[in-house]
Amino acid sequence: MFTNISWGSYLTAAVIALVVWYAAVIIKFYSGNLKKILSGETKIRLPFFKNTKEGHAVQNTIKSSFSGSFETLEDAEQLSIRIEQAAAESAEKGLSKEQFQNYLSMLLDEYPYVKISSLRENINKLMVSESSKYPGLQLTLSEADSLWEGSVF
Structure with missing residues (x-):
């Protein structure tokens, strides 16, 4: 019976069995990573291609190491948009300088990581430049810095 199976057929069947086995193992244990790779969220990093795309590899490493810093940058961008909107809205509604300062203080409280960042x-x-566009709301740098500590009352 074993003499009827050629070595070529045996090796083909063994290779197919190994491929199926390793595919099952990869799907079972690495399905999350596989989904990220197939969706494009992460890229496959091969060590021998490290030098050709060194800039991207360094950037990805830095971004993963300091994801909090990038989130803080995004928070600062959102905060700057909200400050511009707050100044325009306060001038439009005719709020007093103290009310405007309280409004800004509440906005700043929503971004605690920006407070401790550079x-x-x-x-x-x-805040000073946006408030200077509206004479009744104009702030100084020291007033703007004191808004991080709490409301004006």
Whole structure:
């Protein structure tokens, strides 16, 4: 019976069995990673291609290591948009300077990580520049910085 099976047929069947076995193992244990790779969320990183796309590899490594920093940058961008809207809305509604400061203070409380980041100074400058567009709401840098600590009352 075994003499009727050629070595070619045996090796073909063995290779097919190995492929099916490893496919089952990969699907069972790495299905989450496989979905991310197929959807394009992550890319396959092969060590011998590291030098050809070194910039992308470094960028991905930095981004994964400091994801909190990138989230803080996104928060700062959202906060800057909201500050611009708040200044325009406060001027449109005719709010007093104290009411405007309380409004800004409530906005700043929603972004605690921006408060402790290096972007705080840029946000302070933005608050001063946006408030200077409306004479009744004009803030100084020290007033803008004090808004991070709480409401004005």
